Amino acid sequence: MTAEVxxxxxxDGKVAKGKDPNLSDDRLRKLYQTMVQARxxxxxxxxxxxxxxxxxxxxxxxxxxxxxxSVATLLDSDWIFPAYRQPGIPLLRGADLNHIVCEWFGTGxxxxxxxxxxxxxxxxxxxxxxxxSPIGTQISQAAGAAMAAKIRKDDTVFxxxxxxxxxxxxxxxxxxxxxxVRKAPVVFVCENNQxxxxxxxxxxxxxxxMAQKAIxxxxxxxxxxxxxxxxxxxxxxEAVDRARRGEGPTMVETVTYRMGSHSSADDASRYRDQExxxxxxxxxxxxxxxxxLRRRELWTExxxxxxxxxxxATLAAxxxxxEASDKPTIQSMFEEVYMNPSKQLLEQMEQLLSLKGPExxxxxxxxx
Numbered sequence: 473m474t475a476e477v478x479x480x481x482x483x484d485g486k487v488a489k490g491k492d493p494n495l496s497d498d499r500l501r502k503l504y505q506t507m508v509q510a511r512x513x514x515x516x517x518x519x520x521x522x523x524x525x526x527x528x529x530x531x532x533x534x535x536x537x538x539x540x541x542s543v544a545t546l547l548d549s550d551w552i553f554p555a556y557r558q559p560g561i562p563l564l565r566g567a568d569l570n571h572i573v574c575e576w577f578g579t580g581x582x583x584x585x586x587x588x589x590x591x592x593x594x595x596x597x598x599x600x601x602x603x604x605s606p607i608g609t610q611i612s613q614a615a616g617a618a619m620a621a622k623i624r625k626d627d628t629v630f631x632x633x634x635x636x637x638x639x640x641x642x643x644x645x646x647x648x649x650x651x652x653v654r655k656a657p658v659v660f661v662c663e664n665n666q667x668x669x670x671x672x673x674x675x676x677x678x679x680x681x682m683a684q685k686a687i688x689x690x691x692x693x694x695x696x697x698x699x700x701x702x703x704x705x706x707x708x709x710e711a712v713d714r715a716r717r718g719e720g721p722t723m724v725e726t727v728t729y730r731m732g733s734h735s736s737a738d739d740a741s742r743y744r745d746q747e748x749x750x751x752x753x754x755x756x757x758x759x760x761x762x763x764x765l766r767r768r769e770l771w772t773e774x775x776x777x778x779x780x781x782x783x784x785a786t787l788a789a790x791x792x793x794x795e796a797s798d799k800p801t802i803q804s805m806f807e808e809v810y811m812n813p814s815k816q817l818l819e820q821m822e823q824l825l826s827l828k829g830p831e832x833x834x835x836x837x838x839x840x
Contacts, residue, residue, distance in 0.1 A: 475680050475681050475684075475695065476695065477695045477696060477697050477727050478694070478695065478696045478697065478703050478706070478707060479696075479697040479700050479703050480492060480493075480697075480700055480702040480703040480706065481700045481701075481702055481703070481760055481761065481763075481764045483754075483755070483760065483763075484763060485760070485762075485763025485764045485765075485766060485767045486767070487702070487764065491702075491703075491706065492702060493702055493705055493706045493709065495702075495705070497768070497770055499544075500765060500768070500770060501765075501770060502564070503540055503541065503544060503564075503701060503705075503761075504758075504761055504762070504765060504771070505779050506536075506540050506560050506563050506564045507536040507537065507540050507560060507701070507757065507758050507761065508758060508776070508779050508780065508783070509560070509563050509779070509783045510532060510536050510540065510559045510560035510563055511533065511536060511758065512780065512783055512784055512787065513559050513563070513572075513787065514529075514531040514532060514533055514559060514732075516784075516787055516791070517529040517531070517576060517590075517591070518531055518732075518736060520576065520791065521590075521736040522736070525577075525795070526576045526577055526590050527590060528589055528590045528591070528735065528736055528737065529576070529590060529591055529735065529736045530556050530557060530591045530734075530735045530736070531557075531732040531733075531735075532557040532558060532559055532560070533730070533731040533732040534665075534699070534728065534729050534730060534731030534732070534752065534753075534756065534757065535557060535558075535663060535665055535698065535728050535729075535730065535731075535757075536560055536757055536758060537698060537699050537700060537701035537704055537728070537757035537758075537760075537761065538661075538663050538698040538699075538704055538726040538728045538757075539557075539558035539560055539561055539633060539661075539663070540560040540561070540564060540701060541701035541702070541703075541704030541705040541708065542631065542633075542659075542661050542704050542705070542708040542724070542726070543558070543560075543561045543564060543565070543631065544564065544705055545705060545708045545709040545711075545712045546629060546631060546712060547629070548565070548598075548599075549599070549628060550599065550628055550629045550630065550631065550712075551599040551601065551614075551617060551628060551629075551630045551631070552598075552599060552600050552601065552630075552631050552632070552633075553601045553610040553611075553613050553614035553617070553630065553631070553632035553633070554593075554600065554601070554603050554610065554632070554633050555603065555610065555633045555634050555635060555638070555663070556591055556592060556603050556605070557633075557635070557663065557665075557730075558633055559572075559591075561600065562593060562595055562598060562600060565595075565598040565599075565600070566598065567593075567595050567597070567598050567600070568597075569786060569787065569790045570790050570793055570794070571583055571593075571595065572593060572790070573787070573790040573791055573793070573794045574793075574794045574797060575588065575590065575591070575592070575593055576590045576591065576794065577590075577794045577795065577797070578590070578799075578800070579794055579797035579798065579799060579800070580797060580798045580799060580800045580801065580804070581794075581797050582800070583595060583596070584602065585800040585804045585805075585807075585808070586799070586800045586804075587805075588602065588603070589605060591603075592604075592605060601613065601617075607634075607635075607637060607638045607641050608634055608638040608641030608642070608643035608644050608647075609641075609643050610632050610633070610634065610643075611632055611634055611638065611641070611643045611644050611646075611647035611648070611660065612643040612646045612647035612650070613632075613647075614630045614631070614632035614647065614651075614658050614660075615632075615646075615647040615648070615650045615651040615656055615658055615721075616650070617630050617658075618630040618651060618656035618657050618658035618715075618721070619650065619651070619654045619656045621656075621657060622654065622655070622656055622657060622718075627657075627716055628657065629657045629658070629659065629712050629715045629716050630656075630657060630658040630659070631658070631659045631661060631708075631712070632647075632658065632659075632660055632661065633661045633663060634660075634661075634662055634663070635662070635663055635664070635665060635668060636662065636663075636664040636665065636666070636667075636668055636673045636676050636677070636682055637668025637669070637671065637676060638662075638668075639662060639676070639677060639682055639685060640668075640676060640677070647660070648660065648685075648686070648689045648691070648721075648723070649689055651689075651691070651720070651721040652689040652690045652691045652720065652721060653690075655718065655719065655720035655721070656720065656721055657715035657716060657718070657720075657721070658715065658721045659708060659711045659712055659715060659721065659722055659723075659724060660686075660721060660722070660723040660724065661708070661724050661726060662682045662683070662723065662724065662725045662726070663698060663726050663728055664682050664698070664725050664726065664727050664728065665698075665728050665729055665730035666728075666729055666730065666752075667730050667734070667740070667744070669734045669738060670734075670738075670740075670742075670743040681693075681695055681725060682695075682723075682725040683695045683723060683724070683725035685723070686722070686723035689723075691720060691721045691722055691723060692711075692714075692722045692723070693722075693723045693724075693725065694707050694711070694722065694723070694724050694725065695725045695727060696724060696725070696726055696727070697726075697727055698726030698727050698728030698757075699727075699728055699729070699755050699756070699757040699760060700757070700760065701757060701761050702761075702764070704724075704726055707724055708724055710722075711724055728757075729752035729755070731749070731752060731753060731756075762776075802824060802825065803821055803824075803825060806818075806820070806821040
């Protein structure tokens with residue numbers, strides 16, 4: 473294990489000889505389209521928060537290649553245990569955009585019925601497990617699900633995402649250790665974006681790299697340029713294939729950069745050096761992939777404009793729909809929590825509903 477970072481696309485769009493994964497033209501276009509859509513989604517989401525129309529937002533600005541390239545290696549039947557900075561995954565997997573936007577607003581059409589923070593999606597139809605805000609919990613969850621799949625002898629692969637800060641969590645140790653011991657079919661993707669809110673990676677770990685932490689657990693650890701979508705795809709495809717063959721887990725460290733603030737509640741300019749930001753801005757993963765596609769004669773300005781205009785219009789319609797949608801019903805707080813609600817829970821729901829006025833959907837005051 474060395475500190476070397478695998479790279480395929482150079483900054484001018486050229487490809488290192490013999491390393492191109494040779495994806496089809498249609499696949500390349502789809503990946504690029506998804507990256508652009510993810511950025512548009514992020515820009516609109518943050519704008520809505522700044523306008524006071526939603527309460528919170530998290531961007532993946534600068535990290536599009538990392539999660540789009542990695543998830544593209546999975547089958548539709550495989551499962552994702554995400555963090556909260558991978559908006560391209562539901563877009564690539566064909567999730568209902570109305571479900572995504574309704575989640576921001578917490579409407580009745582939000583699959584979580586307003587129980588989650590904005591940008592904490594739960595999308596069962598695409599095998600996208602509910603995002604957890606507590607750092608690192610999804611790591612042990614993914615390991616456990618992968619262990620169960622192995623016991624059932626199916627060939628499902630699980631992929632989980634986390635940042636450099638999560639490598640300091642208890643769940644990182646537990647998940648990595650259990651998965652390695654049991655040879656569980658899971659791929660751990662550490663998106664090292666250099667910052668855990670305001671804590672730089674230099675203050676997060678004394679290890680030279682994040683990937684080398686895999687050695688202690690008995691699994692391969694690989695570093696890859698997280699702003700190079702082809703390099704991410706190649707490394708993760710090897711890890712997924714390895715897991716599906718029953719050879720156990722792999723940890724992939726995608727070296728990338730959080731170009732935005734941690735969230736809409738953060739101001740990165742207060743702790744981040746502007747020169748550092750400018751260096752990474754020059755490595756924008758979308759522009760880099762665009763240069764590669766130009767060399768392949770797969771990109772045109774007209775196509776770029778078409779992607780932007782079409783998705784922006786679709787997104788605007790989804791926002792309009794969400795703002796016109798009804799709030800979750802009062803009884804929804806009791807529904808879809810337990811498969812078989814207890815007698816006591818049903819009694820509590822009936823008691824709460826009985827407090828509504830005869831011509832009102834609003835619940836009145838509880839009696840003292």
